[in-house]
Amino acid sequence: MSVDVKQIGERVAKESALLARVRAEIGRVIVGQEALVDRLLLALLCNNHVLIEGVPGLAKTLTVTTLAKCLQATFHRIQFTPDLLPADVVGTMIYNPKTGDFSTKRGPIFANVILADEINRAPAKVQSALLEAMQERQVTVGDSTFKLEDPFLVLATQNPVEQEGTYPLPEAQVDRFMFKLKVVYPQKQDELKILRRMASTAPKLNVENVLNPADVKRLRTLADDIFMDEKIEEYIVNLVDATRNPGDYGLPALAELIRYGGSPRATIFLAMAARGQALLEGRGYVTPQDVKSVAMDVLRHRVIITYEAEAEEKSSEDVVQEILNTVKVP
Structure with missing residues (x-):
């Protein structure tokens, strides 16, 4: 191997402990979804977005929220519904009758980690508004354009079973997602661990902050x-x-x-x-x-x-x- 590859290997060895710690922290809450966790970390390293498909109850939302807690990042969950409007996602202009001016009210898209829950339940205009923000890393509200925070990671979920009242994503929009993940049922032994950990009125879901935005940028450069x-x-x-x-x-x-x-x-x-x-x-x-x-x-x-x-x-x-x-x- 060349000297450069050896140097990269040494840098990777130093950083791998940090990534292992992130996995371990998420593993304190999430059981049996190692592949999902690895793909979410991979999307974070590659500065891209993920579409997660699976039936309800497979910890899709919990995995995303746990990852956000480990990142020391701002997190917003957007519940997509048929009556959602683009302004409900990106923001809108608010008129102040006292001053006669308009002020910008930023929408929930302004965060490091966005959970677009059941993205296929919103109409095409809302889906387009979100996917444009994913691609351009910026949104326009009124006459002003705002850059989105970095890192910016959209994790969208959809239910493959219930199709009534949904608006399936067109292929051109699905192509914007780096990964499409299919989450399956846990193994029997993992489900027993889930029972023992989560079958409580107050399950322990605390994790430590491991990564910060500077760490993410450094890891991306290394990747x-x-x-x-x-x-x-x-x-x-x-x-x-x-x-x-x-x-x-x-x-x-x-x-x-x-x-x-x-x-x-x-x-x-x-x-x-x-x-x-x-x-x-x-x-x-x-x-x-x-x-x-x-x-x-x-x-x-x-x-x-x-x-x-x-x-x-x-x-x-x-x-x-x-x-x-x-x-x-x-």
């Missing part, structure tokens, strides 16, 4: 410096290209199952997530396994399947998994 070999970069490009041209990779049968493949945003996010995963694992360099471990969460909502795939009961996850199993690993 950007993680070494990635050219062969790994080519592997990432091949994975995304295989979602568009599966026949070039020995997967001609997938061509009839894929309507749209991943955009260049998928390539960018896959590279960023792989670097972040290496940092979480305590390494100063990216391995092919880092790429494969994050690929499903990056690609599942970017591969749009055809009606033929639905008729064959094939999901986008099935398609992505077949690509991961087939594309040559460096």
Whole structure:
């Protein structure tokens, strides 16, 4: 390895203890959702946003609030409802009859960590207002434009079961999220721990502040410096290209199952997530396994399947998994 990679490895070794402490603090409250916690930390390291899908009662909201407490960050929860307005999210102008002037009232979007609870229950205008803030990192209220706080992390949840009264996110808007996570039921032994910890009128949910915004910025800079070999970069490009041209990779049968493949945003996010995963694992360099471990969460909502795939009961996850199993690993 080069001297630079060794230096990065030494820096990673110093910072890995801090990340391990964050995991441990969250683990004092959350049981059996290690994968979810790791992906939220990864999104924080990569300065991006997460869409979390799962049935009610799987600690999605509790995980997000616990993460915010560990960050020494401001946190706002926005409960999305059908009657919500864009001004309820970004803010509005208030008229003062005494002075004849308008003043700005900032909305709940002005915080470090935003929990957009049940985002698919709000109409398209509200979803667009939130997603524009996610992309531009700023909002406009009246004639004034305001920069959002840094770090700025949006964690949106949606319920896949109950569809009545919902407004599903269009693919173009879902693509703004770095990860789409599917939260599943805990294992039996984990559920027993949950029972013993939470089956109380006053469960202990206290965690210590571990990270501050300066720590987050330092960790992000370190994640950007993680070494990635050219062969790994080519592997990432091949994975995304295989979602568009599966026949070039020995997967001609997938061509009839894929309507749209991943955009260049998928390539960018896959590279960023792989670097972040290496940092979480305590390494100063990216391995092919880092790429494969994050690929499903990056690609599942970017591969749009055809009606033929639905008729064959094939999901986008099935398609992505077949690509991961087939594309040559460096």
